[in-house]
Amino acid sequence: MERIDTYPTHLRGGxxxxxxxxxxxxxxxxxxGINFSVFSRxxxxxxxxxxxxxxxxxxxxxxxxxxxxxxxxxxxxxxDFRIGNVFAMVVFDLDYEDIxxxxxxxxxxxxxxRGRPGIHRFDPSQVLMDPYAKAIGGRExxxxxxxWNKRYQHxxxxxxxxxxxxxxxxxxxxxxxxxxxxMHVRGFTQHPSARVRKPGTFAAIREKIPxxxxxxxxxxxxxxxxxxxxxxxxxxxxxxxxxxxxxxxYSSVGFFAPKTGYAATGKSRDGTMVADELKTLVxxxxxxxxxxxxxxxxxxxxxxxxxxxxxxxxxxxxxxxxMLTEDGYYQNFSGTGNTLNCNNPIVRSTVLxxxxxxxxxxxxxxxxxxxxxxxxxxxxxxxxxxxxxxEALAFDPVLGKCKLIAEAWDxxxxxxxxxFPAYGRWAEWNGQWRDTxxxxxxxxxxxxxxxxxxxxxxxxxxxxRGPTASVNFVTCHDGFTLADLVSYNEKHNEANAEDNKxxxxxxxxxxxxxxxxxxxxxxxxxxxxQMKNAFAMLLVSQGTPMILMGDxxxxxxxxxxxxxxxxxxxxxxxxxxxxTNQELFRFVKNCIAFRNGHPVLRSNLHFRNEDYLGTGYAxxxxxxxxxxxxxxxEGNRVLAFMxxxxxxxxxxxxxxYIYIAMNMHSExxxxxxxxxxxxxxxxxxxxxxxxxxxxxxxxxAEPPLGDEAEFVVGGRSVAILVGRDRRTTPT
Amino acid sequence: xxxxxxxxxxxxxxxxxxxIDGRTAPDVHRRVSAALExxxxxxxxxxxxxxxxxxxxxxxLSVYRQVSGKNGRxxxxxxxxxxxxxxxxxxxxxxxxxxxTVDEGLAAIR
Numbered sequence: 001m002e003r004i005d006t007y008p009t010h011l012r013g014g015x016x017x018x019x020x021x022x023x024x025x026x027x028x029x030x031x032x033g034i035n036f037s038v039f040s041r042x043x044x045x046x047x048x049x050x051x052x053x054x055x056x057x058x059x060x061x062x063x064x065x066x067x068x069x070x071x072x073x074x075x076x077x078x079x080d081f082r083i084g085n086v087f088a089m090v091v092f093d094l095d096y097e098d099i100x101x102x103x104x105x106x107x108x109x110x111x112x113x114r115g116r117p118g119i120h121r122f123d124p125s126q127v128l129m130d131p132y133a134k135a136i137g138g139r140e141x142x143x144x145x146x147x148w149n150k151r152y153q154h155x156x157x158x159x160x161x162x163x164x165x166x167x168x169x170x171x172x173x174x175x176x177x178x179x180x181x182x183m184h185v186r187g188f189t190q191h192p193s194a195r196v197r198k199p200g201t202f203a204a205i206r207e208k209i210p211x212x213x214x215x216x217x218x219x220x221x222x223x224x225x226x227x228x229x230x231x232x233x234x235x236x237x238x239x240x241x242x243x244x245x246x247x248x249x250y251s252s253v254g255f256f257a258p259k260t261g262y263a264a265t266g267k268s269r270d271g272t273m274v275a276d277e278l279k280t281l282v283x284x285x286x287x288x289x290x291x292x293x294x295x296x297x298x299x300x301x302x303x304x305x306x307x308x309x310x311x312x313x314x315x316x317x318x319x320x321x322x323m324l325t326e327d328g329y330y331q332n333f334s335g336t337g338n339t340l341n342c343n344n345p346i347v348r349s350t351v352l353x354x355x356x357x358x359x360x361x362x363x364x365x366x367x368x369x370x371x372x373x374x375x376x377x378x379x380x381x382x383x384x385x386x387x388x389x390x391e392a393l394a395f396d397p398v399l400g401k402c403k404l405i406a407e408a409w410d411x412x413x414x415x416x417x418x419x420f421p422a423y424g425r426w427a428e429w430n431g432q433w434r435d436t437x438x439x440x441x442x443x444x445x446x447x448x449x450x451x452x453x454x455x456x457x458x459x460x461x462x463x464x465r466g467p468t469a470s471v472n473f474v475t476c477h478d479g480f481t482l483a484d485l486v487s488y489n490e491k492h493n494e495a496n497a498e499d500n501k502x503x504x505x506x507x508x509x510x511x512x513x514x515x516x517x518x519x520x521x522x523x524x525x526x527x528x529x530q531m532k533n534a535f536a537m538l539l540v541s542q543g544t545p546m547i548l549m550g551d552x553x554x555x556x557x558x559x560x561x562x563x564x565x566x567x568x569x570x571x572x573x574x575x576x577x578x579x580t581n582q583e584l585f586r587f588v589k590n591c592i593a594f595r596n597g598h599p600v601l602r603s604n605l606h607f608r609n610e611d612y613l614g615t616g617y618a619x620x621x622x623x624x625x626x627x628x629x630x631x632x633x634e635g636n637r638v639l640a641f642m643x644x645x646x647x648x649x650x651x652x653x654x655x656x657y658i659y660i661a662m663n664m665h666s667e668x669x670x671x672x673x674x675x676x677x678x679x680x681x682x683x684x685x686x687x688x689x690x691x692x693x694x695x696x697x698x699x700x701a702e703p704p705l706g707d708e709a710e711f712v713v714g715g716r717s718v719a720i721l722v723g724r725d726r727r728t729t730p731t
Numbered sequence: 732x733x734x735x736x737x738x739x740x741x742x743x744x745x746x747x748x749x750x751i752d753g754r755t756a757p758d759v760h761r762r763v764s765a766a767l768e769x770x771x772x773x774x775x776x777x778x779x780x781x782x783x784x785x786x787x788x789x790x791x792l793s794v795y796r797q798v799s800g801k802n803g804r805x806x807x808x809x810x811x812x813x814x815x816x817x818x819x820x821x822x823x824x825x826x827x828x829x830x831x832t833v834d835e836g837l838a839a840i841r
Contacts (some may be wrong), residue, residue, distance in 0.1 A: 097753040097784050160785065164792060164822075203820040264820045270752065270784035273821050280822030 006031040008092050010068040010079055013060050017068065019081045020088030025353070026132030026256070027101060027158045033092035034158055038103055038130060039085055039346065040317040042120055045106035046087040049127050053098050053137065053157075053271070056150050058127075061104070064089055097270045100137055100155040102127035105316055115307050117328035121318040127152040129312040131321075131350065133254045134159040136227040137271050142186065142200065142261035143230055143245060143567065154227065154253045154311050159272050161361055163279045170365045171291050172401050173218055175427060175468035175544050176602040179592060180293065181217040182476055183549040184248070184571070185225060185262045193575035198264035202281045209288050215552060215585075216592035219291040221368055223477055224249035225278070227257040230567075232302055237497040244497060244565040248477065250370055251302040251336065253311055255354045275362075282363050291365035293403060294358060298340055298351050299374040299410065305330045305337035320346050323381055331381050333374050335411030342375045348389045351375075356398040366403025368429070373410040376421060383414055387421055394423035405429065405471055418461030422469065430458055430470040430543065437474060437537055438485070438508035441530060443664045443716070446634045451662075455641065456620060457542030459606045468604050470543035474534045475551055480561045482551040485509045486530040487516060492559030495566065503562030516559060528554075529716060532587050532688040532695065533662070536718040539591040540601055540660050552588040553577035587686070587696045594685055594699045594720070600648035600655040611644075612651070616677060619647035623661075627672040637664040642674050645723075657723030663713040670712050673705075676723040682708055685722050689714025734759055736766050740841055743769075744833060746776040751787030760790045764797070771803025774836045778809025788823045795826050804828075808836040 008016035020035045028035045036048055048062045064087040065080040081089040087103075104124045112118030129136065133156035138146060146153065189196050189204035196204040205220075212220065228249040235244050249259065258278045260266040265273040282292050301321075303314050306329065313321035323331035323339040330338040341347045358364045369375060376387035393404060408420040408428045417431050433454045440447040453460045457467025475482045480491075489511045493503045512526045531554060538545045549555070550573045557563045563571050578585060595601050607620040622630035623640040631638065639662050645655035657680065661671045668689070673682060683702035688695055697703065702722055705711060713719045732749030743766050751759060763773065773794065777783075795805045808830045810818075818824035830836035 095753040097786060160789065162789065197816070198820065201820075265817060268817060269782065270786075272785045273788075273817065276785065276788075276821035276823075280820065283822065 003031060008071045010077065011071050011074070012062050012068050015060060015062060016071060016092035017062065018090045018092075019079070020090045022083045022086035022088045024132075025086070026130055026134060027156065029096060029158065029160060030090060033090045034094050034096060035088065035090045036101065037086055037088040038132075038316065040087070040105055040107070041085045041320050041346070042317050043105040043107040043122065047104040047124075048089060048091070049102045049104060050091070050094070051100040051102075051152070051155065053100055056147070059099070062089070062091065096158040096160070097272055100157055102129055102152055102156055103316065104128070112328075114310075117306055117325075119319050119324060119328045121310065121314045123310065123315055126310050126315055128310070128315040129154045129254060130156040131254070131312050131316060132256055132353070133157065134161070134256050135272055135274055136254045136257040136260060139227070139229060139231075139261050140267045140271060146231065153309075154229065156254075157271055159275050161275075163276060163361075165279070165283060165363065168283045168286050168363060170359070170363050170401060171286055171289065172365075173291055174604065175403065176604045178219050178291070178403075178544045179217045179595070180219045180221050180471065180544060180546040181212065181215070181549065182221045182223065182546055184223045184477065185259070186247070186567070187572045188549060189573075191569065191572035191574050194573070195575070200262070201264040202258075202262055202278045203264040206281050206284050209284060209290070212290055213288055215589055216596060217547065218289055219293060219365070220285065221293040221295060221546070223295050224252070224297055224370075225259050225262060225294060226252045226297065227254045227259050229253055229302055230261065235497065237495065239497070240495070242495075245567050246565065247567045247571060248564040250297050250564070251300070252297050253302045255298070255350070256357055279362055286363065293366040293368055293405070294364055295368045295370060296355070297370040298342060299371040300334035300336045300338050300340055303338060305332065308337055320344055323377075323379055333377060333381055333410050333412035333414075334371055339374060339381070341379050342389050343378050343384065343387060348392060351389060352392055352396060355393065355402075356396065359398050359402050364402070366405065368405040368407065370407055371410040372406035372420065373408055373414040373416050374412070376416070377412075377414070381412070390421050390426070391423055394425040403427065418458075422465055424465075427469045427471055427544065429476070430454075430461070430472055432461060433458065433470060433472040433541070433543070434474060435508060437534070440637075440662075440664055441534055441537070442508065442510040443637055443666070445637070448630075448636050448639050449632050451639055452622060452630075452641070455537065455541045456607055457603070463606070466605055467542040468544065471546050472538060472541050472543045473546040473548070474538055475548045476546065477548065478562070479504065480507055480509055480559075481548060481555050481557050482531050482534060483527070483554040483556045484559055484561070485534075486527040487511055487556070488559040489515060490559070491561040492516075493562055495560060495570070496562060503560075507561060526716065528584060529688050531584055533716065533718045535588050535591055536660075536686055536688060536720060537662065539595045540658070540720060542601070542603055545595070547588075549573055550577070553585050554581040583692045583695070586692070590696045590698060591686065597699045598648075598655055598658060599653040600643045600645050600658060603649055605650050613646055615644055615646040617642070617644040617646070617657075619644050621674065623671075623674060625669050625671050627674045638662065638669060640671060659721040659723065661711070661713045661719045661721075663715065663717055666715045668712055668714045670710050673709065673711050673721070675708070679725060680723050681705070681726050682721045682723050684719070686720040687713075687717065688719070689717035732758070734762055736762060738770065739837055741770065742772045742774055742837060742840060744774050744776060744837070746779070748779040750782040751780060751790065752782070752784040753786040756784070756786035756790040759787075760793065763794055767794075767797055771798050771801045772840055773798060773803070774806045774808055774833065774840065776808050776833050777811070777814070778833075780814065781811055783814050783817070788818065788821060792823060792826060804840045806830060806836050806840050808833045
């Protein structure tokens with residue numbers, strides 16, 4: 001039966017209208033028209049502004065309150081299309097593919113000039129983007145100079161949310177089985193060597209799924225894909241003349257819209273296919289057993305501080321969306337100019353609506369929250385003991401199976417690694433894992449005890465939460481790549497044109513004897529070995545490993561540890577490295593396969609350090625150069641441990657015994673190896689001191705170890721042995 | 732946009748000339764739906780369609796859903812390269828067999 005609300009009741013300027021529904025916020029296709037709904041607590045008058053796509057001047061402006069005509073008679077009639085603080089109206093007969101829309105908001109005066117502080121910043125001369133825009137025009141082609149004469153730069157569009165998912169749904173891979181690959185959508189395929197049809201796009205990632213499968217990762221974490229403005233703070237490097245952009249995109253323009261410039265379909269006449277393209281990528285990744293996590297930035301927006309542009313939020317309801325001082329200055333806990341007022345009840349529900357939308361409409365498997373500690377601050381910036389937003393996310397029904405991963409610190413000095421409010425759900429980027437393993441790898445003294453904690457899932461940090469609270473990583477987008485970690489002592493950010501002052505000075509790196517690229521074969525051998533050592537430790541550690549895009553083939557950024565502004569070969573993945581550094585790729589691939597093949601490496605509970613199954617071996621045991629005698633002293637750089645396969649997954653899985661020896665001394669050392677139960681013998685899976693192909697085996701085809709009592713581990717090397725039945729040894 | 736519908740060997744051949752977008756797609760859908768009463772095999776001659784918007788893609792998919800419930804087939808002939816690319820990137824292409832010419836399409840789905 002036809003709905004009776006499919007007919008207009010009001011007319012204005014030739015457009016057919018009817019009072020709208022406040023829910024859902026944003027623009028929603030309804031029978032015969034589009035329902036526009038926008039919230040503002042402090043605005044008293046609102047105008048809907050409709051454009052033909054791309055046009056500078058509006059096609060029509062329709063106020064939500066005023067004199068209209070009756071649809072049936074044409075007689076004048078007063079109308080006020082508002083319920084509570086929500087303006088809502090249906091406009092009929094619009095071609096949704098061909099329009100862009102925005103709002104003008106009127107509110108308390110006086111009008112605040114750009115650059116001045118203010119609690120309210122209403123400016124009816126400015127068209128404002130809908131905070132709930134599902135697609136956004138204005139930056140259709142990556143880095144294509146926009147028409148700066150348009151006052152309305154980031155333009156809300158309307159989408160059809162009717163994607164045909166068939167039977168797809170999020171994969172729900174347990175955290176302990178996940179291997180995350182952190183990538184930049186454009187950087188992954190923009191390099192000419194990627195040889196894809198649509199470089200730098202969502203579609204191109206789909207072409208590279210076979211590569212991800214070969215590597216063996218089962219999750220990609222996409223650096224920000226919410227619409228952002230690559231031209232934000234753009235500038236020219238005075239020395240090189242090169243244009244510097246916001247390449248990373250940690251600065252959201254709109255939270256509900258995918259970055260149009262990342263879509264092959266972004267520049268098509270009908271810009272609404274961007275969503276279909278991204279959904280198709282997610283569906284294809286899922287079909288290949290690969291999850292999708294989004295790196296989401298809710299701590300601030302692209303509107304900056306008092307000097308920043310008015311795009312949406314500050315013009316719609318500044319006092320609601322932002323943390324302000326009493327004088328109306330923007331609080332800056334994000335280090336980027338403003339701070340989203342996340343624990344305001346309205347903003348909180350916007351964040352919830354947003355993540356539910358991505359989980360339900362895009363089948364996203366999880367989220368990594370940039371500077372998540374900010375999300376635990378109250379509207380004045382004070383850290384909360386029980387932050388409502390973090391609790392609401394943890395208990396949300398739609399997000400019930402999504403991964404929630406916090407970057408558990410912020411730029412305001414709040415550091416919560418190990419103490420982030422978790423509600424049994426939240427995992428963290430374990431910055432301590434990175435710091436300790438880097439120090440241990442470099443040969444620093446006093447790291448053995450801490451390294452043991454990191455390798456067994458950081459029970460000192462996540463005692464009650466379990467190892468799955470820990471996302472382990474040596475490198476991420478922020479900082480050195482792995483190749484640079486072993487090639488540079490200092491950052492080299494001159495190309496960022498900030499006098500090398502940006503980026504952290506705390507890299508805990510070691511250049512292996514020469515700063516930067518060298519043709520010294522012994523240094524290059526050592527660097528390769530250090531990279532393998534890092535991967536070996538990452539992939540045998542309890543917790544969830546995360547790999548930075550390109551580290552598996554030794555991608556360099558020439559010592560730049562903050563390459564956020566470079567859109568070129570410095571940041572793009574050079575696919576010829578796959579040939580040049582085939583040795584490293586093979587090592588990583590096999591270590592991933594080894595991890596996937598051994599449940600004992602992937603526990604969701606901490607080890608108990610005891611033999612609770614009567615196997616004769618505790619679940620985990622620590623060793624040194626002497627078996628059963630770990631040396632925890634300050635001056636030691638050696639550590640070994642053994643995992644009892646019978647205790648795999650708390651005794652619910654059957655696995656082999658695994659022994660890992662790490663020698664971070666410069667000299668080779670003999671290790672006494674623990675004896676295995678009768679009938680089993682040790683086999684060598686990996687030994688980073690050996691040259692290929694003996695540096696790593698194909699999992700399952702490991703050669704037997706000759707001398708079962710003693711094993712020499714080379715200087716700065718890691719060895720991984722696997723203990724299993726004699727009869728399964730390949731001949 | 733112009734649309735003509737004829738039947739060849741029990742297959743409904745829909746020839747479209749022009750652009751399929753938010754304005755024209757509902758019309759195509761209406762005309763094709765009427766023809767669906769009599770047939771379950773449809774071949775779209777797309778060789779004179781240079782642009783198809785998201786509404787066009789959705790129209791094709793909804794015809795596919797209507798017909799596949801009746802054991803039918805929907806095929807496309809003579810797709811422009813750019814439309815094919817868009818359909819591939821947005822996941823629509825996977826639902827449709829495609830042929831270079833109408834004759835080739837007729838021979839294949841007969």
